[in-house]
Amino acid sequence: MVALKGAGKRYGPAGEGGFTAVESVDLTVERSAITGIIGRSGAGKSTLIRMVNGLESVTSGKVLVDGVDVGALGEDGLRGLRRQIGMIFQHFNLLSSRTAFDNVALPLEIAGVDKKAIRAKVGPLLDLVGLGDKAGSYPSELSGGQKQRVGIARALATDPKLLLSDEATSALDPETTQSILELLKRINADLGLTVLLITHEMEVVKTIASHVAVIDAGRIVESGRTFDVYTNPQHETTRTLLASALKLPNWLRSAVKPQPSAGDRVLVRLVFFGDTAFQPLTGRLVAELGSDVNILAGAIEEISGEPFGSLVVSYSAEPDVVARANRFYAETGLTTEVLGYVA
Incomplete structure (x- = not known):
């Protein structure tokens, strides 16, 4: 037109x-x-x-x-x-x-x-x-x-x-x-x-x-x-x-650091859409990493009639834990974004 x-x-x-x-x-x-x-x-x-x-x-x-x-x-x-x-x-x-x-x-x-x-x-x-x-x-x-x-x-x-x-x-x-x-x-x-x-x-x-x-x-x-x-x-x-649409809660944003210190946790946003929107991937991530996973924030919404969700989680920033998580993301096709590190 x-x-x-x-x-x-x-x-x-x-x-x-x-x-x-x-x-x-x-x-x-x-x-x-x-x-x-x-x-x-x-x-x-x-x-x-x-x-x-x-x-x-x-x-x-x-x-x-x-x-x-x-x-x-x-x-x-x-x-x-x-x-x-x-x-x-x-x-x-x-x-x-x-x-x-x-x-x-x-x-x-x-x-x-x-x-x-x-x-x-x-x-x-x-x-x-x-x-x-x-x-x-x-x-x-x-x-x-x-x-x-x-x-x-x-x-x-x-x-x-x-x-x-x-x-x-x-x-x-x-x-x-x-x-x-x-x-x-x-x-x-x-x-x-x-x-x-x-x-x-x-x-x-x-x-x-x-x-x-x-x-x-x-x-x-x-x-x-x-x-x-x-x-x-x-x-x-x-x-x-x-x-503004995807921002972290104030209490969490103020604690985020760009680089980790010893014992810190990595903060990751998991994005769910398409095939991943309907799969129980959060539960599988917990099974993969154990009880170390904390869920800190999340939202489910609709964009142009399509489901879209985001979940902010944290887990140990130790190299072996991060490597296991990254393998899981690669295998499942889950879109992720590292937001920083928290104590």
């Missing part, structure tokens, strides 16, 4: 005095998929997503939406394209003087749709986002989550083939965020709508996106299936973004 080919955006003159926000990005967004772009503040996420609907013009390369070169379109062409692209904003961007119904109706009014057709369209959209009873409410009378639902309904008003989400949940509390993500997943499934979202929250990506691209300093540094990127990050930026 979307293809960026060497796409870049530079502000100001070449050389000194200019600024490159996005540089030589190659990225594809599969039709009917939910794709996330994640990065820190200032990484170029918002500029990139605005290049897709022509709100920012590319200064190098191309952006194609359903085969159409966005940069080659004139104003009339861009207006036509934007009717096929819905956009959800971080701060909702609702008109305070218009009711929920009228906010959703706005793009249809601009497109010249008659009032009868607008009424027939807007009511079902408000029902779809769970606000059928709020049609007459003004934004000041709605919660943050309800405002965002109005924004989603408005984005769907022109029957777009592509939905862009610009940090749509970052202004919401965790419970409301989860409900909005579930709504987006349902819209994607029921309408077959392609969704491209940007966020700085890994929790959002792993909950909703089947594919993810990591952006840093205007460049895509890693991309792939969300599950693969999450369970086996290759780039340091990705590992940093994942650190």
